[in-house]
Amino acid sequence: MDINWYPGHMAKAKRELQEQLKKVDVVVELCDARIPASSRNPDLARLTAHKKRLTVLGKSDLADPAVTAEWVGWYREQGIRCLAADIERKSSLVLRAIEQEAEEAVRRSMERGIRKTVRVMVAGVPNVGKSTLINRLNGQSVAKVGDRPGVTRNTRWVRVGPYLELMDTPGLLWPRLDDPAAARRLCYTSAIRDEVVDLWDLTMHLLEDLLEAVPDRVCDRYHLKDPSERGQVLMESVCRGRGFLLKGAEPDFERCCRVVLDEYRGGKLGRITLERPPMDTAGAPSSGPAGEGGPQ
Ligand SMILES: Nc1nc2c(ncn2[C@@H]2O[C@H](COP(=O)(O)OP(=O)(O)OP(=O)(O)O)[C@@H](O)[C@H]2O)c(=O)[nH]1
Ligand SMILES: [Mg+2]
Structure with a gap:
């Protein structure tokens, strides 16, 4: 299956994401627990390699729990902090993990007498639950959500507490999807629009x-x-x-x-x-x- 779907807003989002990275303390990559390999964006891993990173396997309520546990273990072996969560119901798990990742930066700022605002970028392929996570942590529906790819069109900072800001980002695919099986799986889970296949x-x-x-x-x-x-x-x-x-x-x-x-x-x-x-x-x-x- 040959899929060419890389709409203009994604190219723009990638540029914005790169520009905003300077301000970011932690990057959360949200992947789909049903397809943890195909929903991981290698571009993003490269762009954010020097940042504190957290991988979240979202939609874990739809995935096989035993295999999800294997994936979490595999990520940890690679030195990448990873957790699985049903974002709709268990977003507090992600909040706790973010706080732990940001602990050192907060401590350093406290030593200088300042309580810093922790800035977190939430990124991932389309329709994986990024805006849902932000809404759940915020406690109100501030970001538009929908069960189709390409709902969020622009990057946007959302304050979710006195010292925490999260950046919602448009779903990013990579410009060329070379592996047809991975491309298909991204279609199964609606990360790619049905209209283009x-x-x-x-x-x-x-x-x-x-x-x-x-x-x-x-x-x-x-x-x-x-x-x-x-x-x-x-x-x-x-x-x-x-x-x-x-x-x-x-x-x-x-x-x-x-x-x-x-x-x-x-x-x-x-x-x-x-x-x-x-x-x-x-x-x-x-x-x-x-x-x-x-x-x-
Ligand atoms: N079952 C289940 N559904 C979820 C979960 N998280 C999000 N969803 C659903 O997934 C769909 C997409 O959620 P969004 O938050 O809009 O996804 P997004 O990553 O912001 O998507 P784009 O802005 O299009 O990139 C919505 O229908 C959510 O209700 C989850 O953990 N489990
Ligand atoms: Mg969104």
Whole structure:
């Protein structure tokens, strides 16, 4: 799948982010716990290498908890502080981790008789929950939130306490998405807009990946008899299994795509992580899927 989606506001956001970095004490990179490797932006890691950094695996309520724990351990082995959180319900965990990261800078300023304001940049791919985190920590909905990519268009500082300011940033992708599997996973989780991809192809790949991860659940939900089916045959079986049919019993692929994507995104197949950490610290993260917990 060839995806070319790098809207103008992202290029502008990247420039703004670089300019604002001087003022920043801590950078929080929010990743998606369902795809911790693909939702990590290497550009961001490079830009912020000299800063105090915290990686947060958000949407952990939708990911397999055992695999999330493996990822947290893997990050720690790399010397990167990492925690997993359901941002909607457990944002206070992130606040505590930010305070710990900023402790040294606060102490140094206190030694000079000043109580500094800690400035935190919240960055990550689109739709991962950056604005939700800021709203939760602020206690009020000050930033616009929506379940689609590209909701936040401009960087913006938000005060969340007397000595804490958070910077909301537009979701950043990287200009070239060379790995087609990573690009697809970013589409599954709505970090990339549905409008720029072929939904038939995307849904077929999602079903195939889910069949690798949680075959029983997929067979149950879509009334499939043969978990080894792939491609066009699999799409047709899902249509027939769930009754997505047009006049003359033709498969209604459009409906199939909508429903399958919505059900995956809404966690209807249970908690699933599509990527595992690498076995050794030198390698790139592997992409073996994993699933845990029953469907919701
Ligand atoms: N299940 C679940 N949903 C979440 C979580 N955090 C955020 N969301 C949902 O994810 C969607 C996107 O949230 P936003 O805060 O707008 O994401 P963003 O990163 O600011 O997105 P952009 O501004 O488009 O880059 C919203 O529908 C949120 O309700 C979480 O931890 N768990
Ligand atoms: Mg936002």
